[in-house]
Amino acid sequence: MKTEIKTVLEAVKNGKMSVDNALLAIKKEPFEDIGYAKIDLHRGIRQGMPEVIYGAGKTAEQISGIAEKMKQRGQNTILITRLSPEAAAQVGAMHEMDYHAEASVGIIGPMPLADGIGKIVVATGGTSDIPVAEEAALTAEVHGNEVVRLYDVGVAGLHRLFAHLDEIMSASVIIAIAGMEGALASVIGGLADCPVIAVPTSVGYGAAFGGLSALLSMLNSCASGVSVVNIDNGFGAGYLASMINHMETK
């Protein structure tokens, strides 16, 4: 923003722009400028940052078109979430894309190198939570993180979780994903010494109420360092984990 306004000011100073025109220029663009400034800054600092397309509610044509434009702007890697197998088949016919069916995620372009502080652990309570977990894990990987997957380590069988105590104790960030009673976040939060991002899932039935039970449970976690994102929001957790895992490189 500074640069653009400075250009205007200097044009005024040099008599190349009238005061009224300058006023109009400043009045019209400031917020857009701020916005672009932010995006540029963002991209300038960490090259290779992927762009993201939220695939739900978009046609394969729309997704392909957006991806095409991103590539034309020089984007290397594009992450497409909530991409149905049908749409994936169509998008895949037009772009070279890796489709991860379980996560409903498509990735166009190369995976960046992992350059974070440490490893991100993605843990799930059960096998039914894996789709959300893979969305989180792939999101983290595509943003340049090494990911350790610990699936099906729910609290009803603590020995499975404890067999991986080393990974948990040495993680940089942990994403704890669970439906039903959502106790995994508290247990991991009590063991680990790093930020824990809890993702409730809509897995379960009856009093699980579509993820509400796990959500409330996670919000009430008595362990420190735990915060929560929306039900089934694997992308949000993966993105935030990457942000935290790149703190030192800012």
Add this chain to the structure above:
Amino acid sequence: MKTEIKTVLEAVKNGKMSVDNALLAIKKEPFEDIGYAKIDLHRGIRQGMPEVIYGAGKTAEQISGIAEKMKQRGQNTILITRLSPEAAAQVGAMHEMDYHAEASVGIIGPMPLADGIGKIVVATGGTSDIPVAEEAALTAEVHGNEVVRLYDVGVAGLHRLFAHLDEIMSASVIIAIAGMEGALASVIGGLADCPVIAVPTSVGYGAAFGGLSALLSMLNSCASGVSVVNIDNGFGAGYLASMINHMETK
């Protein structure tokens, strides 16, 4: 019931009672009889079974009066729950009573010997859950059970829970009491090989919603052998635990 109706039938047979009077006698009392029969049966088998007064909403005078009648009927031990310190002072002036302030429980008469199958473990997530836990523990003790108290062993500090793995693995019944995220029930349910009675408590704030979070969490427990009673219902858990712990002597 059988005995009473049999007496009537024999009186009819012997001509000592008219058919109409017999009819009236049978019609009037059957349900009351069934009720008493049940109580008698119950009491006959396990002598020393206490009677219970739910103190909430009763005046000290009412409680004293009920206790007096129970004693006159030959009751040895009387358990009074939800008894405020003020009411306890008044009742205590009229009956020899042990008052357990933290549990708001008063006990008149001697504690019975523990004659259950094994030990009942009463575990809590935090220190704020102790009033509910003590209501449960005292209820179990007054019904003839040995109780092991494991307080403040919540899942955010698993080492405290695991330091008592022996007690948990060898328990006959476990009462798991927790507010907030209520994860304790699932963790214990996953470790133990006995029935676990989960008691959500109203401890917590914000999204704890007065115990709702813990309640839903416990109902969704992925561990087998876990069932749930009402929020803060220490008495109900203690009573049921005693019932289960006396299964073999039935």
Add this chain to the structure above:
Amino acid sequence: MKTEIKTVLEAVKNGKMSVDNALLAIKKEPFEDIGYAKIDLHRGIRQGMPEVIYGAGKTAEQISGIAEKMKQRGQNTILITRLSPEAAAQVGAMHEMDYHAEASVGIIGPMPLADGIGKIVVATGGTSDIPVAEEAALTAEVHGNEVVRLYDVGVAGLHRLFAHLDEIMSASVIIAIAGMEGALASVIGGLADCPVIAVPTSVGYGAAFGGLSALLSMLNSCASGVSVVNIDNGFGAGYLASMINHMETK
């Protein structure tokens, strides 16, 4: 666990294993060991204990594969819950299996003899609750219990319930299953002198809110000895009932 660690310790003592290798061995497996220890202990005591496969969300191939491995490990009886007719047809082609369509339950291998303390009564409020009830009943039977089925004995027609007063009064454990207003649990809890496991069902419409009404009703039961499991959780109730019905043989 004891045995395995003891073996390691003795190997160290005898110089057959270095301290570092011993450390690694103990560090790697302890929790898994504990887990297996628990399972072994469990299995050691009561031979014939079935393993359980939760069929929901698994393909017929996955279920068949898991069952195959279980059989190879020497498992006699395998219970598969939430098994759709389509999956059942496929699994049934590869394993000798009894499929109970109403309960969506498949059983591979022989039913064990009933060796519990007494009988487990499974009662339902209506005919629509029968699928949940059959899941509970078959789970109990496959774990070695004699089951008495009392279906459609809801409180709007108490005479049907009371016609079976003998079964209720002499039960070892009762599973009370009802949707809509869920009053059955309270009524049975008031009549019976044994643990009552209440299962709310999602039967009903409107203000039944998918089982919420029955769930709250059961949690608030004014009868002692009643506890609650998740909505439609027939398996959980059957498993817990079996646990309680085998208390004396522990």
Add this chain to the structure above:
Amino acid sequence: MKTEIKTVLEAVKNGKMSVDNALLAIKKEPFEDIGYAKIDLHRGIRQGMPEVIYGAGKTAEQISGIAEKMKQRGQNTILITRLSPEAAAQVGAMHEMDYHAEASVGIIGPMPLADGIGKIVVATGGTSDIPVAEEAALTAEVHGNEVVRLYDVGVAGLHRLFAHLDEIMSASVIIAIAGMEGALASVIGGLADCPVIAVPTSVGYGAAFGGLSALLSMLNSCASGVSVVNIDNGFGAGYLASMINHMETK
């Protein structure tokens, strides 16, 4: 309404009123007329019908003033609900009034004779429901009904309810009042052959959620002939019961 408009029309016909004035007269009052018509009709048919003052949120002075006006209009009997002991003392100093403290109800003037079809049974699940029950019972009595009180006949002790089967089977209308699980309405609805008005109460704790549990339970009653009024609305139940109990005399 008819009479008043007819008067206007005749005045127009006779030239005693201009068309414009008539138009104004008709336009201004019609709804008020309808309202009064209704009240008059109502009162005309069943003499002795009391007026009701909802005491909550009114000062003793306001209540006294309203009562004074009602008496001046010739009202014999006045029912005041939700009247606190403090307000009752003040109102009682100015009017001859029977104050029923448990129900928070004051009655000025004589009780009418009972002239309904039959008896109204007011039943409660527990003793804590009695304040609501007394509001219902007194409301029914003051509207000319004979009331049978069956208190503390909750479903956890069916024998107490069944000891009064005669009253239930012969009632004209039954008001079933219960908190906690609210099962009483369904049980009575299943036994009785008359309209059952269910009143959930806010009695209970935890998952009773201030009467929500009982409310949902009653709405889901599987018994025919049951309808529900608001939580703790004893007056509404008593008024409706009286309406039904006077059906034949309309």
Add this chain to the structure above:
Amino acid sequence: MKTEIKTVLEAVKNGKMSVDNALLAIKKEPFEDIGYAKIDLHRGIRQGMPEVIYGAGKTAEQISGIAEKMKQRGQNTILITRLSPEAAAQVGAMHEMDYHAEASVGIIGPMPLADGIGKIVVATGGTSDIPVAEEAALTAEVHGNEVVRLYDVGVAGLHRLFAHLDEIMSASVIIAIAGMEGALASVIGGLADCPVIAVPTSVGYGAAFGGLSALLSMLNSCASGVSVVNIDNGFGAGYLASMINHMETK
């Protein structure tokens, strides 16, 4: 019940039955007797009372079978609710049946004559509420009531409601059916001088929350004489209305 037990008692008196056999006979049947007694009494008083089959969740074969048995027992008129067009086609092939598609109601046998106190008004807020209304209206008609249908008279167009003020003022019972904001019940309750049965419907979207909004609105009605049944429960309302409309003939 009386008769049966009296027979037993006389057999005992006459020595035709042993005391033990008598005991067994009394103990086994009493509740069933009570149940049948009730049904008989019920049927004895008002001949022509239909039986009801709740069609939801039953196959066409099951429905046909039940209807067949009812007819063999001498039942003239049978009401089948929640009967899908497909099932209706099959049942209709085996029984002479009038199928009311909008209400999903089938009626086998003749309609009884209307013999109630007065007319039952069935009013709806909108046209989408008509299926519930027709279920209520047909239920009332099949139980011997004259029904006046006032459809689409919701409060957003009061003139349509007020055009039928005569019917409302002269009704014996009114069933007020509405979704969305459910205000119809209060408005009618304020106008009419008879019992009003409110039926919330699941009509609406968004904050209608499947009928919850209308349900709460109706429970909070400030008009006297209003009670509420479950969401979409047209049958319940029709049945209760008939019960009230036959009060004087009891």
Add this chain to the structure above:
Amino acid sequence: MKTEIKTVLEAVKNGKMSVDNALLAIKKEPFEDIGYAKIDLHRGIRQGMPEVIYGAGKTAEQISGIAEKMKQRGQNTILITRLSPEAAAQVGAMHEMDYHAEASVGIIGPMPLADGIGKIVVATGGTSDIPVAEEAALTAEVHGNEVVRLYDVGVAGLHRLFAHLDEIMSASVIIAIAGMEGALASVIGGLADCPVIAVPTSVGYGAAFGGLSALLSMLNSCASGVSVVNIDNGFGAGYLASMINHMETK
């Protein structure tokens, strides 16, 4: 109403109508008259006011029939909301109609000229909110308003919103449409100096709970001048905005 009753009154005055017939005439129609009066008044003032058909739950035949009648009554423009593509095809075959597929809106007849005070801004948080927005925008246009569409200006990218600050600052009324967290209404309410009508949408997943999150958020808006309509109620917002935007011409 005035006119019709005046006619009656004058007929009475002139002796052309008896008092009784006049009474009947006034009694029978008044409310309908009021209704029509209102509609007429309404239509009289602003010619070209469209009529509206709510298409949901109506068949194409019904819609066509209603439209036909409206046209016969001289209606120029007819707005049909919630019109499915299938129904649109059928209606379109019988009437000349513009079908706006994204909004599920059909418009028969010409668009009126915009004659409001100023412009109505329709803003959405995301692209998924556009169907609701188009229903609002078309409703406003068909009622004679100039509409400015600002789509996808959600608060997570404020620069997009701020690029249109001029439109927002100069709007006459703003409709702010958003799902998920619904923050758009508050942000616009803080910027603008005109009435803001907030429309929560059911866009989102998990804790969006079908629009509940956005609804609560909008109701709690800390900005003045914001009010809320039902979830997804684009029509209601467009209609109210038009009403406000025509305030000065009343």
Add this chain to the structure above:
Amino acid sequence: MKTEIKTVLEAVKNGKMSVDNALLAIKKEPFEDIGYAKIDLHRGIRQGMPEVIYGAGKTAEQISGIAEKMKQRGQNTILITRLSPEAAAQVGAMHEMDYHAEASVGIIGPMPLADGIGKIVVATGGTSDIPVAEEAALTAEVHGNEVVRLYDVGVAGLHRLFAHLDEIMSASVIIAIAGMEGALASVIGGLADCPVIAVPTSVGYGAAFGGLSALLSMLNSCASGVSVVNIDNGFGAGYLASMINHMETK
């Protein structure tokens, strides 16, 4: 904003300010400028616009201090909402203030003349809604509106509402305030031809759930032109009504 930035630009042009200083000046204040610009614009157009202090959670000293500063800035009229009697006494000692106890509203300075398009009607369902209504009415008056109060015209006694049909039909904006079932908004929305702002109140008990019932009811209103503000938000309704009532003078 324009003026301030123009001054800076001209200073740059004239060489009186360096480009860097200009950049700093523009960068530092823009948003504050925008904010003030908005307020100034606002105030410039309609002199006498009051400022508002939300009294809840502020001490009497804080309120007095804020009011003092406002007066020093030349503010004539200051509206203080949610002002407790205790705080009012203290504030009143330091400022000449009219305190409206029922509304908990204090007004410092003169009431402005009413200069709106028409009259604002404030209607309530009951007398308990009056505090909220007075907050709305006083807010409207202090913003320059003529207010007509129609209190206690709830739908259970429509004749009271209809006695004021003239006021309703001729209103410019109507604020409909009701607790319990909240039907008033729909009824008024159906009668009136102007924007209706619905305010749910927390009046009621039981299933009123603190205003939730009225809130949902109002959101589901089937009448067009109705929008809703937060529970008990009289100020918000009064402010928005004034905004709408001043549309033509903008």
Add this chain to the structure above:
Amino acid sequence: MKTEIKTVLEAVKNGKMSVDNALLAIKKEPFEDIGYAKIDLHRGIRQGMPEVIYGAGKTAEQISGIAEKMKQRGQNTILITRLSPEAAAQVGAMHEMDYHAEASVGIIGPMPLADGIGKIVVATGGTSDIPVAEEAALTAEVHGNEVVRLYDVGVAGLHRLFAHLDEIMSASVIIAIAGMEGALASVIGGLADCPVIAVPTSVGYGAAFGGLSALLSMLNSCASGVSVVNIDNGFGAGYLASMINHMETK
């Protein structure tokens, strides 16, 4: 853990400990060891880490006692949250303590130097959110962070927020605290390029439902990088922010 078990193993190897005693030693302590290991690790890395006492529900004596023990163990700085003024007075009499009344926080011992990656911004929507914000800010400061406070920058006055754009754009972590509609988190999340921890507060009334509205709003944030903690949980947010702000020094 490694060290301790290694010691045991070496003692076994050296014959200084029997295999059985070693088994007992390993079995008894492992989990406690893990716990202590974790704490030590934690403390070893970042000296000056404070200990925390949750003051709610503890007496002043208990708090003083715990603090005394902590000091004896060599703890420099102790943070006490939820400390009432009364308890603070008593604790302050025994320990040198800074009491921050608005935050209900007491701090014993010196503040550590700020050694985090960057600055933590604590922003609130309104002034009523400040107590929660101060709890967060002091928690962060006491854990070694520089904190920038931006209070009362809610979205209804964006200019106040934007006047601090520099702080927001350059923050390391942002804590966004808001009640009512909770939009602040989304707006900040859209502007900032760092992790945002959202804290809903219980500020507000009516449909704020004790923080539920803000909670849902924040969970649904459409901005990336936002996660949520429990309602009013300032401590949790401050602790997590510190954890993230110390990522690089781990």
